[in-house]
Amino acid sequence: MKRFFLLGLTFIFIAFTSIVIGALLFGPKYVDSKINQTSPHSPFEVSDKAKKLHKDLLIGDWHADSTLWNRDLSNQYDYGHVDIPRLQKGNVALQMFTSVSKSPRGQNYNKNETSANDNITSLVILQRWPIKTWSSLAERVIYQARKIRTLEQEDSQNFMLILSQSDLNDFMQKRKSNSDLIGGLLGTEGSHALDGELQNIERLFDEGFRMMSLQHFFDNKLGGSLHGISGSGLTKFGQEAIKEMLRLGIMIDVSHSSENVVKDVLSLSDQPILVSHTGFNGYCPSSRNISDSLMKEIAKKGGLVAVGFWDAAVCNNTPKSVAEAIQYGIKLIGAEHVALGSDFDGAVRPGFDSSELVAITHELLEAGVEESDIRLVMGENMLNFLKNNLAN
Numbered sequence: 001m002k003r004f005f006l007l008g009l010t011f012i013f014i015a016f017t018s019i020v021i022g023a024l025l026f027g028p029k030y031v032d033s034k035i036n037q038t039s040p041h042s043p044f045e046v047s048d049k050a051k052k053l054h055k056d057l058l059i060g061d062w063h064a065d066s067t068l069w070n071r072d073l074s075n076q077y078d079y080g081h082v083d084i085p086r087l088q089k090g091n092v093a094l095q096m097f098t099s100v101s102k103s104p105r106g107q108n109y110n111k112n113e114t115s116a117n118d119n120i121t122s123l124v125i126l127q128r129w130p131i132k133t134w135s136s137l138a139e140r141v142i143y144q145a146r147k148i149r150t151l152e153q154e155d156s157q158n159f160m161l162i163l164s165q166s167d168l169n170d171f172m173q174k175r176k177s178n179s180d181l182i183g184g185l186l187g188t189e190g191s192h193a194l195d196g197e198l199q200n201i202e203r204l205f206d207e208g209f210r211m212m213s214l215q216h217f218f219d220n221k222l223g224g225s226l227h228g229i230s231g232s233g234l235t236k237f238g239q240e241a242i243k244e245m246l247r248l249g250i251m252i253d254v255s256h257s258s259e260n261v262v263k264d265v266l267s268l269s270d271q272p273i274l275v276s277h278t279g280f281n282g283y284c285p286s287s288r289n290i291s292d293s294l295m296k297e298i299a300k301k302g303g304l305v306a307v308g309f310w311d312a313a314v315c316n317n318t319p320k321s322v323a324e325a326i327q328y329g330i331k332l333i334g335a336e337h338v339a340l341g342s343d344f345d346g347a348v349r350p351g352f353d354s355s356e357l358v359a360i361t362h363e364l365l366e367a368g369v370e371e372s373d374i375r376l377v378m379g380e381n382m383l384n385f386l387k388n389n390l391a392n
């Protein structure tokens with residue numbers, strides 16, 4: 001009897017161990033490939049004129065969450081949306097990599113409790129990130145930043161991390177002779193990544209972060225989220241955090257922030273700010289998008305509004321709907337304030353990946369948007385913003 005019991009126990013142990021090993025080996029890829037899909041589609045029709053113009057554009061994207069996933073970005077994958085080979089095919093020059101550190105279970109665009117269980121904790125454990133990332137949000141974003149530093153070391157022919165004005169100059173110079181070179185920048189998504197400590201702003205700056213967003217899906221120590229409970233503005237801590245970010249020359253991103261936080265940031269400083277991934281409410285009424293009047297205030301102060309590629313931002317996910325949202329933005333705030341903010345690899349389902357951006361150029365041309373405006377929106381605005389606002 002005892003022998004059967006021991007045999008049974010051994011069997012259960014082996015089965016359990018196999019499941020755990022299997023989950024650790026294949027789970028991360030499975031989760032990534034399920035969460036970061038692209039809608040199936042046949043190749044987009046693109047005019048010769050669009051192909052020619054697209055090749056001549058400087059293209060930049062303000063928001064991709066690619067570092068959250070266990071991928072070697074030097075390789076091309078058949079899932080997810082961004083890697084170096086696909087950025088090169090899309091003729092992308094500048095890519096902001098944004099680090100996500102916490103996302104509430106049951107995440108939605110209306111109301112999320114700050115205390116809700118965090119999905120990212122299980123993801124980092126499943127992906128076998130270092131143990132210190134299990135409990136510290138700052139460590140999670142630092143770990144993601146270091147992946148980008150490693151990418152630069154291991155793939156310097158194709159990738160360069162831009163940390164300063166001189167890096168930016170260097171990059172633009174090098175790109176003249178190497179049009180495959182991608183310039184990457186680092187941003188955070190939600191300043192809960194500070195783990196509640198102001199001194200972590202400088203620590204993250206030292207790790208390479210040059211853009212910080214204030215909130216993500218829930219209210220945090222800095223203030224209310226657009227999808228939180230309170231709808232409140234900046235807290236005292238939030239005001240101090242903004243001052244510290246400005247002192248260091250960190251660009252401030254108000255995507256996902258409550259409208260009251262956006263207003264408070266605008267009244268606190270004249271520094272231009274970003275909405276790194278969004279849509280326009282007048283084009284796509286959605287609880288993901290802040291009001292058009294606030295977008296105008298952001299533009300008035302020299303800010304940039306970067307249009308996303310997924311349904312909650314532009315009410316569809318096709319190149320045509322992205323192009324329409326861009327046209328709406330151009331009319332509302334002027335072409336010099338509109339940019340691209342894909343949200344690629346951010347658990348959204350766009351209709352195309354980074355290798356297919358020519359489809360947007362095509363749709364903009366088809367809609368009769370001026371070539372000079374297309375150049376601005378597709379990336380020159382991003383370059384100019386960096387020239388004016390990236391730290392020295």
Ligand SMILES: [Zn+2]
Nearest residue numbers: 189256277346
């Ligand atoms: Zn986001």
